[in-house]
Amino acid sequence: MTGMVEVWATPARSTPVDAVVTLPGSKSITARALVLAAVAEGPSRLVRPLRARDTDLMAAGLRALGVGITEDGDDWLVAPGELRGPAEVDAGLAGTVLRFLPPVAALATGPVRLDGDARLRERPNAGLIAGLRAAGVEVDDGGRGRAPFTVHGTGSVRGGAVTVDASESSQVVSGLLLAAARFDEGLDLALAGTVPSMPHVEMTVRALTEHGVTVVPTERGWRVSPGPVAAVDRVVEPDLSNAAPFLAAALVTGGRVSVRDWPTDTTQPGAHLDRLLTAMGAQVVRTSDGLQVVGGTRIAPLEADLGEVGELTPVLAALCALADGTSRLTGIAHLRGHETDRLQALDEVLTAVGARVQQLPDGLVITPGPRRPARLDSYADHRMVHAAALLGLAVDGVEVTDPGAVTKTLPDFRERWAGLLGEPVEVPA
Numbered sequence: 083m084t085g086m087v088e089v090w091a092t093p094a095r096s097t098p099v100d101a102v103v104t105l106p107g108s109k110s111i112t113a114r115a116l117v118l119a120a121v122a123e124g125p126s127r128l129v130r131p132l133r134a135r136d137t138d139l140m141a142a143g144l145r146a147l148g149v150g151i152t153e154d155g156d157d158w159l160v161a162p163g164e165l166r167g168p169a170e171v172d173a174g175l176a177g178t179v180l181r182f183l184p185p186v187a188a189l190a191t192g193p194v195r196l197d198g199d200a201r202l203r204e205r206p207n208a209g210l211i212a213g214l215r216a217a218g219v220e221v222d223d224g225g226r227g228r229a230p231f232t233v234h235g236t237g238s239v240r241g242g243a244v245t246v247d248a249s250e251s252s253q254v255v256s257g258l259l260l261a262a263a264r265f266d267e268g269l270d271l272a273l274a275g276t277v278p279s280m281p282h283v284e285m286t287v288r289a290l291t292e293h294g295v296t297v298v299p300t301e302r303g304w305r306v307s308p309g310p311v312a313a314v315d316r317v318v319e320p321d322l323s324n325a326a327p328f329l330a331a332a333l334v335t336g337g338r339v340s341v342r343d344w345p346t347d348t349t350q351p352g353a354h355l356d357r358l359l360t361a362m363g364a365q366v367v368r369t370s371d372g373l374q375v376v377g378g379t380r381i382a383p384l385e386a387d388l389g390e391v392g393e394l395t396p397v398l399a400a401l402c403a404l405a406d407g408t409s410r411l412t413g414i415a416h417l418r419g420h421e422t423d424r425l426q427a428l429d430e431v432l433t434a435v436g437a438r439v440q441q442l443p444d445g446l447v448i449t450p451g452p453r454r455p456a457r458l459d460s461y462a463d464h465r466m467v468h469a470a471a472l473l474g475l476a477v478d479g480v481e482v483t484d485p486g487a488v489t490k491t492l493p494d495f496r497e498r499w500a501g502l503l504g505e506p507v508e509v510p511a
């Protein structure tokens with residue numbers, strides 16, 4: 083790459099923020115909705131889908147397989163077509179594309195090659211590839227267990243009883259379940275070990291049910307019956323994981339932040355922010371605006387197993403570096419296979435701004451220290467930019483290189499962050 087790498091001087095803030103924030107659609111729900119719409123019986127409409135790099139790549143990948151996806155204002159119209167290769171799929175850095183697209187590709191006729199960013203080639207995928215093979219699909223990965231690889235679709239997939247190792251990513255389970263109703267024998271999926279991010283698996287099961295697919299829990303996994311996938315028009319919930327930095331700003335500044343349209347019944351892991359931010363000293367209430375977080379005079383340290391809500395770790399770890407005691411975050415070994423090795427990246431970033439950090443095999447121990455200015459890297463990781471922005475509220479002189487990493491799920495993050503810090507965007511009632 084040539085040219086200058088962009089550097090963002092993140093704004094500091096010594097007075098309480100007071101804002102009501104509206105956020106775009108959930109990455110995870112948009113991804114599932116696109117895949118299910120693509121394998122459904124008829125056309126459907128997606129209202130308020132997330133438009134960001136990950137979901138645009140999912141749409142592009144499905145289009146490459148023959149699915150019609152067009153825009154109607156802010157909506158997406160999805161028209162299933164005959165799935166066919168040969169095709170090339172660019173997964174970028176998206177775990178959802180890496181793990182949700184190949185089982186759909188297996189239903190196509192012809193080879194489908196999947197590749198992506200340099201870091202995507204390091205993200206673990208042996209579990210999915212082995213699971214596809216056990217379902218009768220030919221996959222050529224050169225023995226790497228990672229991208230790039232080619233799925234040799236024949237137009238149908240046997241399916242049946244399959245055991246998978248999804249300990250490195252829940253997306254292995256979600257990917258197989260999402261396409262499973264279209265397999266000849268459906269899928270009787272058993273887990274070989276533990277699976278992180280269970281709310282995301284529940285999100286998949288719920289989405290399948292909403293599309294009329296029969297999916298039942300079994301002793302060691304889930305069974306999906308073969309059958310049609312109903313076409314469903316759907317409104318996408320706001321992305322609650324992307325709400326994390328905004329709500330956390332209330333704790334850092336002793337202010338008040340509301341996120342609009344907070345769903346009352348959701349499988350998004352961000353729903354756990356309620357309990358986690360309360361544990362860190364915030365007051366969290368539902369108002370007519372949505373979910374409101376009010377920060378206090380201190381940030382309490384956090385002891386938590388974040389295995390179910392790994393996505394929230396970068397922002398919570400940044401809060402821990404600003405707390406008034408030592409925090410211990412565990413259950414998150416799989417974060418080493420995310421956009422970057424997030425445990426290593428957080429160690430580097432929090433240490434740079436003055437905290438003491440100990441890496442555990444499956445987590446981080448974080449002790450705040452005297453704060454100091456630092457130039458931080460984004461590690462091409464959207465959530466590391468969110469974490470840096472949050473640190474920058476309280477630590478003078480924080481800069482982030484390559485802040486454009488936010489395009490992955492929230493392209494206008496910096497504008498929204500400026501809005502949060504400006505005059506109240508909207509005065510709460």
Ligand SMILES: O=C(O)C1=C[C@@H](OP(=O)(O)O)[C@@H](O)[C@H](O)C1
Pocket residue numbers: 109110111113177178250251252253256278279282283392393416
């Ligand atoms: O299914 C999904 O939409 C996701 C599942 C989780 O993946 P892992 O289980 O790999 O952490 C999560 O971290 C990711 O951001 C989105």
Ligand SMILES: C=C(OP(=O)(O)O)C(=O)O
Pocket residue numbers: 175176177178393420421465491
């Ligand atoms: C882990 C994440 O993304 P991906 O879907 O690429 O795994 C994330 O968004 O925090």
